[in-house]
Each structure stands twice: as C-alpha cells, then as structure tokens.
C-alpha cells in the first residue's frame with residue numbers, strides 16, 4: 115500500500131538528507147508505528163506519502179500510484195485515498211462535530227443521503243455517538259482528536275496517517291485514541307502512526323519502524339520502543355511553511371479539505 119524504494123529527501127541542496135536511501139513496504143491492512151527521536155525524519159516520511167513533499171531521489175508508490183510521475187492535477191485523487199490526523203486537531207471551530215465531519219464529504223460532492231448515512235456511522239466508529247451537535251470547544255482534547263479521526267476516515271480512505279496524534283493528550287486518553295485507530299485498522303485500513311509515545315508503542319505490540327538520522331535502524335513486528343529516545347512529553351509542533359521548504363504540489367494536506375476537512379473558508 116505504501117512502498118518506498120531508495121528514497122532520499124533533502125530540503126535544501128546543501129542540507130543533510132532528512133531521509134537517506136530509505137526503503138520500506140507497508141502492506142494493505144497493516145498497522146505500523148513510526149518512531150524515532152525529534153528530527154529523525156518521521157514527518158518527512160509522512161509528507162512524502164501525501165505528496166506534500168516530493169522526494170529528491172527514489173521511488174514512492176502509494177495506493178498503486180507512482181508519486182514520481184503523478185501529475186500535480188492528480189494529487190487530489192491520491193489524497194482521497196489518504197486520511198491524515200495531526201497532533202493539533204485542526205477542527206473548524208465554528209462548526210459542530212457533525213458539520214466538521216460532513217464538510218469533507220460535501221467538498222467531495224457526496225449526495226445528501228450518503229452524508230446522512232456516513233457521518234453518524236463514522237461518529238459511532240470513533241466513539242462520538244451522541245456528540246454530533248457539540249461545538250469543538252465543548253469537547254475534551256481526546257474527543258476533539260476523535261472528531262479529527264472521524265473527519266479523516268469518513269471518506270473511507272484505504273490509508274490513515276497520524277502524525278503524533280497523542281502528542282497533546284494524557285496517557286490514558288492517548289491509549290483510547292490508539293484503540294480507535296486500531297478499530298479503524300480492523301476495517302481494512304492501513305494505519306501509520308508517527309509517535310514519541312513509548313508507553314503506547316509498547317502496549318499495542320504492532321510493527322515498529324524506527325528512524326534515526328533519516329535512515330531506518332529497526333523494522334520489527336510486535337516491536338518495542340527500545341532505543342534511547344526522547345521522553346514522552348508533549349512536544350511543540352513546527353510552524354507551517356518554515357523557510358527553505360521546497361515547492362509543494364497543490365494544497366498541503368493541512369489545507370486540503372478532502373484530506374482533513376481543514377479548510378479555513380467554506381466555499
């Protein structure tokens with residue numbers, strides 16, 4: 115479902131590679147934790163998968179699409195196949211839970227009866243039944259992250275990527291969130307979770323891919339978080355659009371309502 119072949123990513127010509135000759139293969143229906151210290155390349159790997167970034171070298175295949183040759187105009191089609199969840203939930207503050215989730219489907223042109231069926235079904239999947247009319251500020255952090263997950267999966271993508279989804283949450287709530295991701299994985303969705311959360315990784319016993327300095331140093335089924343990595347404290351998110359970032363294809367996932375529903379303005 116996600117295949118990297120000898121992928122190198124350099125942000126600037128003179129920068130050290132953020133990913134260095136990385137090869138991996140994540141099959142359909144797998145659940146993978148992507149771990150590694152800050153700066154090891156986890157977010158870069160996720161952004162290459164969504165074509166927010168383009169690799170400097172190597173081949174990336176996602177849901178059967180070769181991203182090297184995928185024209186920019188087809189990137190939205192790729193992103194229909196991928197749901198993304200971030201550490202900061204990125205909900206639309208002025209919309210209810212229901213509207214946040216329905217918005218993605220509206221943007222994709224779904225019919226009303228489809229929206230009426232899929233939104234409640236998805237809210238139930240993430241454990242938010244009964245909260246459809248709440249506004250984001252009336253929800254706990256864990257509930258807000260569930261809304262973000264519902265929004266990412268309501269279009270039924272075969273792939274769900276989560277970049278530090280529990281970074282802002284307490285350990286107990288974090289475990290509940292990963293249980294939700296696990297439930298989604300059981301609906302035949304490939305799930306990749308980038309995390310620093312040692313407790314979560316150890317408790318769930320999934321495949322663990324560990325990066326260090328842009329290379330894979332470990333890839334284990336039922337892996338543990340064994341390396342001398344950063345502690346589990348919540349970490350700040352990098353401000354968007356830092357200088358020196360290479361040109362991206364189309365809207366970023368953060369801006370792309372079909373991927374997260376995170377559109378600043380409804381059109």
Ligand SMILES: Nc1ncnc2c1ncn2[C@@H]1O[C@H](COP(=O)(O)OP(=O)(O)OP(=O)(O)O)[C@@H](O)[C@H]1O
Pocket residue numbers: 125126131132150151152153154155156157158159356357358359
């Ligand atoms: N926009 C950017 N411009 C230049 N260099 C970048 C950019 N984004 C990341 N890098 C560099 O690429 C390397 C990998 O960063 P990346 O964000 O992928 O790591 P990470 O494992 O996700 O870290 P974190 O857990 O802190 O988010 C780091 O050296 C980082 O400084």
